[in-house]
Amino acid sequence: MPPELLPRPRLGPPPPPRAPRPERWTLSNGLRVLAAPRAGLPQVVLRLVIPAGSSADPAEFPGTASLVGSLLTEGTRSRQADAFSTQIDRLGACIGAHVGHDLAAVEMVLLADTLAPGLELLADAMVYPAFRAGETERVRAETLDGILARADEPANVADDRAAEEIFGPVHPYGQPVWGSAEAVTAVSAEVLRQFHQVHYRPEGSFLVASGEFDPGELARILKREFAGWHGTASRPAVPVPDSLPRAAGRRVSLAWGDATQAEIRVAGVGLARKSPDWIPAAVANYILGGSTITSRLGANLREEKGWTYGIHSSFADGFQPAGWGVETSVDIEVADDALDEIHRELLRVTQELVRPEELRRAKDALILSLPRAFETPGGVASRLATLEVHALPQDYWERLPARIEAVSADDVQQIAAEHFAPERLVSVVVGHTGEGA
């Protein structure tokens, strides 16, 4: 006998998200601390955020911030590079800097029983990096090779070109954080030291700790290990970018050998993370391209046409309006059709109000997925860092569901008109020689 159809389950009320409220304090040197302890997983994630992104690069040496980030963990005044990495590795820890346009973040992941020795190494790297010649030259050479290797991948070429088209050759958001080969070759160790001296300061920076630890113990260790760190880091003034790319409405095509796929980006200027429009924009983006299967772009180009494995759109977050864009790669034969279809979807969301059920679905997806955002120590650390970086209110995550709920179809259309209209966007196609309009 075949199995019978069971009725689709009727679900009870959803669980409320449990967004942790961290303990907050400030060290006497001005370093802010956010601590979100939670037992269970024997892991601690530490994230130290410093206003030392590429927007603080000296004008003649783009790539300085990135090199400094890489060199933090390459030896300190009291430890040769080899001794430093051996100690990290023996703890079973890992540490690395991620340098973005606005900020640098040093992240360390520790086993829970190594908090004190781990923090001692983190503080040493932050406060006393040595920038010795041997390590500096090696990291410089690796960075130069990395710049060459990056250009081997059409997806990277498309991303970098789109950023340059949106923000132009001067604004930091238009430039890669790793800088140019010329500047990386030329920048001296003294410039790197100077950059560290000016920007890696406790006041203006903050540390997030998430995972299995005792906040009292954390406070004691931080006080001890960061005692020798002083001074104020000023946040680099990132200029407001032009709201329209110079090549808005145009298409840039880049040939690529015998490419089998075309990498497509359709991109323009988005929103600052602290903008009050950020939440309606998240809803609008979800409807258009936030989910590769169910959003309009994915439902059309992947699920209906089968032209691509994936297509997404997203807003990048920044102090200033960063990019918004659609990205996909498609079979080279359909590159023109795919670009037309993307433009058709962009026009549609700009010109017609979204249907109520579509809006409902986007809100439910965004609100009800919040519990998953706080599942891991790393996830908690990321979300707390976002609040602190952009000076968002402490009850941000608790109030978020109501704010999403308040978004209307008119709000979505307004966001679409401001950010998704094809005449405001540049299309970049890598792997295709077709003439663009």
Added chain:
Amino acid sequence: MIATLLTSQTRTLRNGMRVVVHEDRTSPVVAVHLMYHVGSRHERPGRTGLAHLLEHLLFEGTEHAPKGTFDDLLERVGGSNNGSTWLDRTCYHETVPTHAVELALWLERDRMAFFLPALNETILNTQRSVVINERLEAYENRPYGLADERLHQMLFPPEHPYSWPTIGYTRDLEAITLADTRSFYQRYYVPSNAVLVLAGDLAADPAFALAERFFGDLPSARPPAQASTADPGFPAERRDSMSDEVSFPRVYRAYAVPAYGTPEWVALDVLAYVLADGESSRLQRALVREGRLAQDVDSYLYPTERAAVFGIVATARSGVSPEMLEAALDAVLVEVLEKGVDSAELAGAVRRAQRDQIAELATVESRAEELAYATLVLGSAGALAEMLELYTAVTPEGVRRVLGEYLVAKRSVTLIVVPAERQRAQHAA
């Protein structure tokens, strides 16, 4: 330390489906993971890629949840879902807020019992195209993207099912018929060939009751035979080179080694950390930091069922030949073999392995996957914690022994990827 993260209970339904429950109330989230003991290993030559293409088809609707419904329903309740196919298994998983666990189970029930009526030629052709695009995007149009495929062809004899890629060859993908997908589904998508894991914010008894409600009435079918695979044998030091549109040569070295879960596999995993995880590891030090021959070096060990693959990959720096890089790599292996590792170095490697294991177990979704895989491949969910305990028992001598026994020339294959003459991107319009 890690075993407590993995406490679980297992029961078997009358139709042979195994159900594993892992309770963790930290977040109001439940992972539903359904893993079938079928992967590209169960395909035949000429129809490679069938298991993965079928996985795509199973997202295209079932009798009561037509095309588009699956993702739509799950996203509306705040859930995420995905699937994946590899050499030995195919899995489908949903992570949902606690209130929506029954919806995920209802959908998976439809996938297991009511899929074939919804399958048609249009769906097959669309997803065939999506998968061919996935192959282009993930492999063919990516630097070094086809190296792993070539490495497996070299490492395993042509009749061995690990010799072909899970994504499949394009010519085979083009040849797959509706009848192929139907018979593959009928053979492998039966309760006795599946493990269901419920992990997260729910207690064991209600979880088992839910499993019984949604899957207990599905008809039983004999589990498909898991055909024995030929011994991979010794590839006898095969070498090859291929050109690619890249700036730097890359050396790939791989060995066929004992399967996932064996004590040898655990010792080899620790060896992989000794060799290339962390800036102070042997290969990082010799090839990157001191030798300055490589931009990067990595080692890996596949957790596969019939044999595992131990790999080392290094990318040359400007001006360094692949021969120099390979010679330096071999010198490190010889040094570790002759002089061994010291106990502090070993302890660090074990701790780094544990660091990654803990990170991998951070979500209920990944815990569910690990428990399902252990149930299928190691025979029980509990075997996972037992295997993880083996890491603390690995000795310097044990690491040296597996190096001497398995990372030897007659078991090795070496592939060199060299830069092709190519045309760079040019601004054309």
